[in-house]
Amino acid sequence: MSETAFAQTFLASLESRPVRLSADHFEDPKTFPPRPPYIIPRMSKAMSKPNGVAPGSERSITVTLKSLRNPPLSIKLTSQPLDTSILDIKNNIQKQTRIPAAKTKLLHNKKPIPDSKILKEILGETDTSIEFTVMVIGGAAAIPPKEPEAAPEAQPTGAHALETEEFWSDLKGFLMQRLKDEAEAENLSSLFKSSWQSNRANP
Structure with missing residues (x-):
């Protein structure tokens, strides 16, 4: 193929391609062909309205619990x-x-x-109270006996308190608090303890 024929073929191929527009090209909208307006279809379900309740100000519920059988109950929460x-x-x-x-x-x-249900799933939109019937499986026999309260352990007093490590530990803490010197508090508490032990051994 000669150079002339190649050039003619190349130019013919370029003519079939779209013209490249410059970056600042502007087209007059009036020259556009008219198009019918696009109408958005109507929603099948109306959008829910935003909840106007401020955070922390939701309604609180009064729960009444009653049981007319054994054991009888009447509780209000x-x-x-x-x-x-x-x-x-x-x-x-x-x-x-x-x-x-x-x-x-x-x-x-x-x-x-069921235990997994919450009050919001049971109540109406405006209810502020609800009543439940309580059924106790096994009746009064299901209630375990009340455990007796353990009596507080008697703390040693008088001369017997000197025989406990808690006394000398408290004495050391008191001295350290007043003297602001841990070494001096340790020295004095040891001195008091050794003096007491010596006096006890040789009454």
């Missing part, structure tokens, strides 16, 4: 948050009555409620 679970309520019953949470069931409208 006030200011309970909406995310309080049924298990939390059962633990509150255990604290007040010693009835194990595993031995209680809560019923609402005569239907048992």
Whole structure:
């Protein structure tokens, strides 16, 4: 192929390509072909309105717990948050009555409620109180006997207190607090202790 024929073929191939526009090219919008406006389809479900409740000011719930059977119960829990679970309520019953949470069931409208449910899932939009029926499995026999409180251990007094290490440790701490000198406090407490031991050995 001669150079002339090659040049003609190359120029013909360039003519079929689009013209490259400069970076500052401007096209008049009036010259654009008219297009019909695009209308967004209507939503099938309306968007939920934002909650106007400020953080920390959500409604609190009063929970009433009643049982007419053995053992009879009547408990009121006030200011309970909406995310309080049924298990939390059962633990509150255990604290007040010693009835194990595993031995209680809560019923609402005569239907048992699982432990994982929270108050928000049971209440209406504007409810501020709710009542549950408490069913105790095994009745009063399910309540463990109250453990007797352990009597506080008697601390040695008088001359017997001098025989305990706690006394000399407290004495050293007192001296160190007053003298602001740990070495001097250690020296004096040892001196007092050795003097007491010597006096005790040779009355």
